[in-house]
Structures are given as structure tokens and as C-alpha cells.
Amino acid sequence: EDQVTQSPEALRLQEGESSSLNCSYTVSGLRGLFWYRQDPGKGPEFLFTLYSAGEEKEKERLKATLTKKESFLHITAPKPEDSATYLCAVQAGSARQLTFGSGTQLTVLP
Amino acid sequence: EAGVAQSPRYKIIEKRQSVAFWCNPISGHATLYWYQQILGQGPKLLIQFQNNGVVDDSQLPKDRFSAERLKGVDSTLKIQPAKLEDSAVYLCASSLMLLNTEAFFGQGTRLTVV
Numbered sequence: 118e119d120q121v122t123q124s125p126e127a128l129r130l131q132e133g134e135s136s137s138l139n140c141s142y143t144v145s146g147l148r149g150l151f152w153y154r155q156d157p158g159k160g161p162e163f164l165f166t167l168y169s170a171g172e173e174k175e176k177e178r179l180k181a182t183l184t185k186k187e188s189f190l191h192i193t194a195p196k197p198e199d200s201a202t203y204l205c206a207v208q209a210g211s212a213r214q215l216t217f218g219s220g221t222q223l224t225v226l227p
Numbered sequence: 228e229a230g231v232a233q234s235p236r237y238k239i240i241e242k243r244q245s246v247a248f249w250c251n252p253i254s255g256h257a258t259l260y261w262y263q264q265i266l267g268q269g270p271k272l273l274i275q276f277q278n279n280g281v282v283d284d285s286q287l288p289k290d291r292f293s294a295e296r297l298k299g300v301d302s303t304l305k306i307q308p309a310k311l312e313d314s315a316v317y318l319c320a321s322s323l324m325l326l327n328t329e330a331f332f333g334q335g336t337r338l339t340v341v
Contacts, residue, residue, distance in 0.1 A: 121269075151329060160231070160318050160332030161270065204269055213325050214283050215260070217269035 119144045119209050123218035130225050133194045138221045141187040144209035150188050151215065152181050153204040161204055164190075195225045229253065231333035233319050239339045245307035248336045252300070252321030258282075259296055260330060261304050262318040270318055276302065277325050309340045 120143040130136055142150070149168050153161035165174040167183040174181045178199065180191040190203055202222045206215040232251040240246050252259050257278050262270035273292065274284040278299040287294070291310070296302040306313055316337050320330040 123269075148326060153332075158334070160320070160334050163329045163331060166329055206269075208326065214272045214275055215330060217262075217271070219267070219269045 119207055119216045121205060121207055121216055121218035123205060123221050125221060126219070127222045128224070130195055130223070132196055132225055132227050135191070135193045135195070137192070138190040138203055138223070139187060140190070140205035140218055142207050144207050146209050148208045150183055151206045151208070152188070152190055153206065155202045155204055155220070192223070195223075197225045197227050199223065200225045231319055231321055231331055233333035233336055235336055236334065237337050239341060240309055242311055242340050243308040245305065246309055246338060247303050247305045248317050248319075250302045250304070250319030250333060252302070252319070253331055256321035256323050257299070258322045258325050258330075259302050260320040261294055261302070262320065264316045264318055264335070266315075273304070282325065311340050314338060314340045
């Protein structure tokens with residue numbers, strides 16, 4: 118069974134204080150790893166897809182990286198508007214579903 | 228481009244009552260998902276359609292939950308009878324293809340069972 122574990126569960130940062138969120142996975146045959154952002158009362162919003170170890174994607178202050186066992190979402194000089202829950206999901210093997218982790222709730226204080 | 232539309236946004240029902248949710252995916256998206264998200268947890272897949280066929284419903288509580296996607300476009304998810312533990316946000320998502328493409332989510336329906 119595919120497993121996705123995200124850490125930490127919650128993270129509080131000061132504005133400008135860079136940090137990383139972790140997503141570790143146990144799957145057979147990774148097809149893709151997806152990062153989403155979810156604001157309160159809204160559905161998840163797509164950020165990145167990573168397909169193979171060593172791949173990196175960037176968008177504004179966010180950078181996602183992938184290894185064979187985990188993915189990191191690096192947040193550089195965050196702003197209060199980056200506060201949200203960040204979810205990762207995997208699509209693996211013959212399974213065609215997206216399996217989500219429980220998310221990291223990020224709070225950026227001004 | 229219009230996003231995934233869901234209705235209603237909120238629903239409060241008593242236990243043992245029935246409820247239905249509606250989803251209209253992004254035009255041209257063949258794959259449609261229904262997820263259940265309990266407060267503080269990640270979304271959990273209930274059922275996945277490819278066009279109007281079911282791809283995966285292994286986590287759907289079939290004794291009380293049902294879903295259909297007529298004509299491969301709109302979809303409805305029904306709960307009958309509802310239990311207190313069904314209180315959650317029900318998210319609909321769609322993607323262009325079955326694999327290797329990102330899913331786009333609607334705003335969800337928040338269900339409270341009292």
C-alpha cells in the first residue's frame with residue numbers, strides 16, 4: 118500500500134525566514150509526485166509535478182525537489198501570503214489514484 | 228478557463244438522512260475524482276471515473292455511498308443514510324488524462340451531520 122508522510126505537521130516562520138517541508142513516500146514504481154497548496158475553505162491548488170529523482174521545479178519563492186525516497190518543498194524568504202496547508206500526493210505503480218499526505222500547515226508571521 | 232464547479236457549498240443534515248453533491252468538471256477532462264477530507268487530514272479518494280466508467284472505488288463505503296457520472300461529464304455523489312462520521316469536506320477534482328497529469332479541485336462541499 119502506498120504511504121505518504123509529511124513533516125512537520127505545523128510550522129511557524131517569521132517573514133523572510135527560509136525553511137523546508139518534507140514529504141517521504143513508500144511506493145512501488147513512482148509515476149509522479151504532486152505538491153498542492155490549500156487555503157482554508159478552498160480546494161487544493163496545484164503547484165508542481167515531479168517525475169524522477171533529481172528533478173527540481175521552481176515557482177516564485179517555492180522550489181520542489183525529489184529523491185528516491187522523499188521530496189522537499191523549499192520556501193525562500195516567505196511572506197504572510199504563503200501561509201497555507203501544503204499537501205503532497207503520489208501516483209504510483211498500477212494504481213491510478215492520487216494518495217495524499219496529511220499536509221503541513223505553514224504560518225508566516227509578519 | 229472555468230474551474231471545477233461543485234454545489235452546494237455547505238449542507239447540514241441529521242443522521243440517517245440522505246444527501247447528494249454535484250460536480251461539473253473542467254471541460255474536456257476525462258478523469259473525475261471524489262475525495263473526502265476530514266478536518267486536519269489530507270484528502271482520501273472515494274471514487275475515480277474515467278469518462279463514465281469507474282476506475283477505482285475501493286475506498287468507497289458502498290453500503291451508504293454511491294456515485295455516478297452520466298455521459299462522462301457531470302457527476303453526483305450520494306450518501307444514504309448519513310452517519311455522524313461522514314461530516315467532512317467532499318472535494319471533486321478532474322484531470323485531462325488518467326495518468327501523469329495534475330488534478331484540479333473544486334472548492335468542495337462542507338457536510339455537517341448532526
